[in-house]
Amino acid sequence: EDKVVQSPLSLVVHEGDTVTLNCSYEVTNFRSLLWYKQEKKAPTFLFMLTSSGIEKKSGRLSSILDKKELFSILNITATQTGDSAVYLCAVTGGSNYKLTFGKGTLLTVNP
Amino acid sequence: GAGVSQSPSNKVTEKGKDVELRCDPISGHTALYWYRQSLGQGLEFLIYFQGNSAPDKSGLPSDRFSAERTGGSVSTLTIQRTQQEDSAVYLCASSLAGGLGSGNTIYFGEGSWLTVV
Numbered sequence: 001e002d003k004v005v006q007s008p009l010s011l012v013v014h015e016g017d018t019v020t021l022n023c024s025y026e027v028t029n030f031r032s033l034l035w036y037k038q039e040k041k042a043p044t045f046l047f048m049l050t051s052s053g054i055e056k057k058s059g060r061l062s063s064i065l066d067k068k069e070l071f072s073i074l075n076i077t078a079t080q081t082g083d084s085a086v087y088l089c090a091v092t093g094g095s096n097y098k099l100t101f102g103k104g105t106l107l108t109v110n111p
Numbered sequence: 112g113a114g115v116s117q118s119p120s121n122k123v124t125e126k127g128k129d130v131e132l133r134c135d136p137i138s139g140h141t142a143l144y145w146y147r148q149s150l151g152q153g154l155e156f157l158i159y160f161q162g163n164s165a166p167d168k169s170g171l172p173s174d175r176f177s178a179e180r181t182g183g184s185v186s187t188l189t190i191q192r193t194q195q196e197d198s199a200v201y202l203c204a205s206s207l208a209g210g211l212g213s214g215n216t217i218y219f220g221e222g223s224w225l226t227v228v
Binding site: 036101 | 115142144146151152153154155156159161167200202206209210211216217218219220221222224
């Protein structure tokens with residue numbers, strides 16, 4: 001059974017701090033790893049990673065995948081209060097339509 | 112529509128009653144998914160539609176749960192004889208095609224928050 005573990009489960013920081021969120025996985029026939037941001041109900045897509053060692057970047061957010069060690073990190077630099085959300089990591093494996101999610105990391109950014 | 116639309120956004124029902132949750136995917140998206148998010152848990156896959164057929168319904172937790180999709184568009188998730196453990200957010204998502212990959216990802220709706228009392 002595919003498995004995704006995220007850490008930490010929650011994190012409180014001050015505006016301007018840099019944070020690193022972790023995602024480790026066990027999956028049969030790995031295809032891709034995805035990061036989502038969930039502020040209220042609808043998770044919004046951030047990144048999809050398929051190749052090891054290639055950083056994806058969007059503004060202050062970046063992510064990288066290590067397929068050898070089976071993990072990914074999501075970095076957020078110069079955090080803002082609007083970054084407060086649950087960040088979800090998910091993987092696809094043998095079924096390339098089914099996402100297996102971790103429980104998420106609750107990030108709170110205080111002013 | 113511009114995004115995945117779900118209704119109702121909130122539903123409170125009595126234990127034992129049936130409920131129907133509706134999903135209207137992004138126009139042109141052939142693949143549709145239902146996920147469930149219980150308190151403190153990650154999203155849990157329920158069912159996947161490609162067009163009107165459901166090649167994978169392995170995540171439906173019991174035979175009280177069923178889903179259908181008509182016209183390759185709107186989908187309805189039905190829960191019969193609801194139980195308290197069914198309380199969760201039910202999220203619908205759609206994608207342009209069934210295989211997730213570069214350039215094809217899934218987009219989620221706002222969800223339907225179901226509370227069974």
